[in-house]
Amino acid sequence: MATNEDLFKQIIAHAKEYGYIFPSSEIYDGMSAVYDYAQLGVELKNNIKQYWWKAMVQFHENIVGIDSAIFMHPTIWKASGHVDAFNDPLIDNKDSKKRYRADVLIEDFLSKIDDKIEKEVEKAKKKFENFDEALFRQTNARVLENVKKKEDITNRFAQLMNDSDLVGLKGLIEELGITCPISGSRNWTDVRQFNLMFSTQMGSVSEGADTVYLRPETAQGIFVNFLNVYKTGRMKLPFGIAQIGKAFRNEIVARQFIFRMREFEQMEMQFFVKPGEELKWFEHWKEERMKWHLSLGIDASQFRFHDHDKLAHYANAATDIEFNFPFGFKELEGIHSRTDFDLKQHEEFSGKKLRYFDPEMNENYIPYVVETSIGVDRMFLAVFSNAYNQETLEDGSVRTVLRLPAKLAPIKAAILPLIKKDGMPEKAREIMDMLKHDFMCQYDDKDAIGRRYRRQDAIGTPFCITIDSQTFEDNTVTIRERDSMQQYRVSGEILAEEIRRKM
Ligand code: GAP
Numbered sequence: 001m002a003t004n005e006d007l008f009k010q011i012i013a014h015a016k017e018y019g020y021i022f023p024s025s026e027i028y029d030g031m032s033a034v035y036d037y038a039q040l041g042v043e044l045k046n047n048i049k050q051y052w053w054k055a056m057v058q059f060h061e062n063i064v065g066i067d068s069a070i071f072m073h074p075t076i077w078k079a080s081g082h083v084d085a086f087n088d089p090l091i092d093n094k095d096s097k098k099r100y101r102a103d104v105l106i107e108d109f110l111s112k113i114d115d116k117i118e119k120e121v122e123k124a125k126k127k128f129e130n131f132d133e134a135l136f137r138q139t140n141a142r143v144l145e146n147v148k149k150k151e152d153i154t155n156r157f158a159q160l161m162n163d164s165d166l167v168g169l170k171g172l173i174e175e176l177g178i179t180c181p182i183s184g185s186r187n188w189t190d191v192r193q194f195n196l197m198f199s200t201q202m203g204s205v206s207e208g209a210d211t212v213y214l215r216p217e218t219a220q221g222i223f224v225n226f227l228n229v230y231k232t233g234r235m236k237l238p239f240g241i242a243q244i245g246k247a248f249r250n251e252i253v254a255r256q257f258i259f260r261m262r263e264f265e266q267m268e269m270q271f272f273v274k275p276g277e278e279l280k281w282f283e284h285w286k287e288e289r290m291k292w293h294l295s296l297g298i299d300a301s302q303f304r305f306h307d308h309d310k311l312a313h314y315a316n317a318a319t320d321i322e323f324n325f326p327f328g329f330k331e332l333e334g335i336h337s338r339t340d341f342d343l344k345q346h347e348e349f350s351g352k353k354l355r356y357f358d359p360e361m362n363e364n365y366i367p368y369v370v371e372t373s374i375g376v377d378r379m380f381l382a383v384f385s386n387a388y389n390q391e392t393l394e395d396g397s398v399r400t401v402l403r404l405p406a407k408l409a410p411i412k413a414a415i416l417p418l419i420k421k422d423g424m425p426e427k428a429r430e431i432m433d434m435l436k437h438d439f440m441c442q443y444d445d446k447d448a449i450g451r452r453y454r455r456q457d458a459i460g461t462p463f464c465i466t467i468d469s470q471t472f473e474d475n476t477v478t479i480r481e482r483d484s485m486q487q488y489r490v491s492g493e494i495l496a497e498e499i500r501r502k503m
Contacts, residue, residue: 004326004327004328005326005327007326007388008257008326008327008385010388010390011326011384011385011388012257014388014400014402014458015041015384016038018040018458018459019038019039019040019041019459020037020038020040020041020044020384021035021036021037021038021041021257021258022035022036022038023035023036024036031262032253032262033251033253033256033260033261033262034261034262034263035257035258035261035377040410040411040459041380041410043410043411043440044380044383044384044404044408044409044410045265045376045377045380047407047408047409047410048376048379048380048383048408049244049265049267049376051296051407051408052244052267052292052374052379053065053242053244053267055292055295056240056242056267056269056372057242060240062235062236062238062239062240063239063240063241063242063269063271064229064233064235064239064240064241064242065241065242065243065244066221066222066225066229066241066242066243067243067244067245068218068221068222068224068225068243068245069221070214070215070245070246070248071202071212071214071215072212072213072215072220072221072224074211074212074213075349075350076220076224076346076349077197077213077216077220078349079342079345079346079348079349079350080220080223080342080345081314081345082197082213082216083195083197086195086196086197086216087193087194087195087196088101088103088193088194088196088251088252089101089102089103089161089164089166089169089191089192089193089194090102090191090192090193090194090252091105091169091170091173091188091189091190091191091192092188092189093180093182093183093185093187093188093189094185094187094188094189095180095183095185095187096180096182096183096185098180098182098183099252100180100252101252102166102169102170102173102191103157103161103169105173105178106153106157106169106172106173106176106178109153109176109178110150110153110154110157111328113146113149113150113153114150116146117143117146117147117150120140120142120143120146121133121136121137121143124136124140153172153176156172157172158310160172162310164193166190166191166192166193167190167191169191170188170190170191173188173191174186174188194250194252195250196216196249196250196251197213197214197216197248197249197250198213198214198248198249198250198262199211199212199213199214200212200213200214214248215246215247215248216247216248216249217247217266217268217373218243218244218245218246218247218266218268219243219266219268219270219342219371219373220342221243221245222241222242222243222268222270223270223342223343223346223369224346224350225241226241226270226272226343226354226367227352227354229241230272230356237272237273237274237356237358237367238271238272238273238274238277238281239271239272240269240270240271240272241269241270241272242267242268242269243266243267243268243269244265244266244267244268244376245265245266246263246264246265246266247263247264247265247266248262248263248264249262249264250262256327257381258377258378258380258381259325259327259330259377259378259381261377264375264376264377265375265376265377266373266374266375266376267373267374267375267376267379268371268372268373268374269371269372269373270369270370270371271285271369271370271371271372272356272367272368272369273367273368273369273370274358274365274367274368275340275365275366275367275368276368277368278316278317278337278339278368278369278370279316279317279337281337281370282317282335282337282370285335285370285372286305286319286335289321289333289335289372289374290303290305290321293321293332293333296383296405296407296408297405298382298383298386298405301324302323302324302382302386303321303322303323303324303332304321304322304329305319305320305321305322306319306320306322306329306331307319308320312336313341314338314339314341314342315336315337315338315339315341316337316339317336317337318334318335318336318337319334319335320332320333320334320335321333321334321335321374323378323382325381325382325385326385331378332374332375332378332379332382333372333373333374333375333378333379334371334372334373334374335370335371335372335373336370336371336373337368337369337370337371338368338369338370338371339368339369340366340367340368340369342369343366343367343369344366347366354366383404383405383408384402384404386403387402387403387404387405387460388400388402389401389402389403399454399457400454400457400458401457401458401460401482401483402457402458402459402460403460403482403483404460404462406462406463406502406503407503409460409461409462410440410459410460411440411441411442411456411459411460411461412439412440412441412461412462412463412499412503413435413439413441413442413461413462413463413464413465413499414441414442414443414444414452414456414461414463414464414465415428415429415431415432415435415441415442415443415444415465415467416428416443416444416445416449416452416464416465416466416467417445417466417467418449418466418467418468418469420445422469423472424467424468424469424471425445427467427471427472428443428445428467429443431465431467431477431492431495434495434496435465435495435496435499438496438499438500439496439499442456442461444456449466452464453480453485456482457482460482461482462481462482462483462502462503463479463480463481463482463499463502464479464480464482465477465478465479465495466478466480466487470489471492474491475491475492475493476489476490476491476492477489477490477492477495479495479498479499481502
């Protein structure tokens, strides 16, 4: 049976083989944690962005979109706290010369303890009939010992992270006997803080401050435009500002494909509300965002909330929507109640008032903010990995199929003349010319029809339209559905309508 790691490798290979994602700069041996979206990948990515934009901006009268610049005044990152506190604790292994995040090494150690517990439970499950799992977890000595060990390490780890105690983190790594996955040695350097922002020089910023940063999140572009949008859009609380754009972080990563990249895209929305109402809106957006995910037809069991116990100093509530990626449940989207922290900071650092005038209360105040923030690339990986399937058919052959939600699939319909003669290619082109105004279509007349169906299954095309001799008799074509592989005939006249209805 394929392990999760094998499955993840297959998914990465499939993404490359079928033109979804390429390693960046591949002919120069690539760059770690940087990827290019290929001919089909860019379509899927654009469809995800459009689906989000429609749900957030088009369907909400009180949410507008912006597109702010990647370069921003460097003081913004001082005000937001990123210059001083956007750090990862890093540690190097002196033998392999590989660099790791100290916190990730400890987290990996903790998940190995989890694995041990689960293995113990699985073993007992197989051994005993009428197995009472809850009772077993509460009474088995080995399970209890591991649960206690994990709790102990987790508490100490949280405290060290909270105190930014780098010496303590190194001490914990040594005490736990964590080894370098490459060299296998415990020969570690000290832990150092490493700022995640990329910086570069810009000539014309105010004197002495010529270092600018590539933004590590799009959110600050929204905060600094709050007043402009509020005034020019004549907005009334509560209202939101949405943005999709690139963000950059100098991440230290290990084989996570597009889950954690150095250049990635975010879809963020800041919802400005009256102080005191933020927790109500936090719950609202939690629910709304989960509904958005489920609207794509992905099974609800693949998602879960992870409410934060320890909150960042500026937040009074926070949760992650986690997705069951091939490597387990991990953060897909964050929803945070950020109080008035960001606007207050920008007021202080810019010296400009960033207030809302409440006509009902006849009062000026700084609104509170509830943020929804999701990575486009993580959403891509969630949709793509969930869609990837290898299924054995009745005749024993294996079909690789991408069961992408039809709304997001790069190609909606493949137009296939049954054979390459008798006027079928010309008729197929006619149909293609008609459909392409409404849908991304692909024409294909190479190889036998069965192979062409399989090719379309592998790229996730939900509908194949086949033109055959009957088309000339009654103007009907065959629609073959990707998921059920069922075929039926429809009139060419209602073809576009039929595809739209199916989607
Ligand atoms: N403005 C809030 C913010 O940026 P975050 O939790 O750091 O919060 C939000 O990031 C989302 O951006 C994450 O849930 C994730 O989907 C995505 N994201 C963050 N870092 C990423 C990276 N290095 N590569 C890909 N996606 C990333």
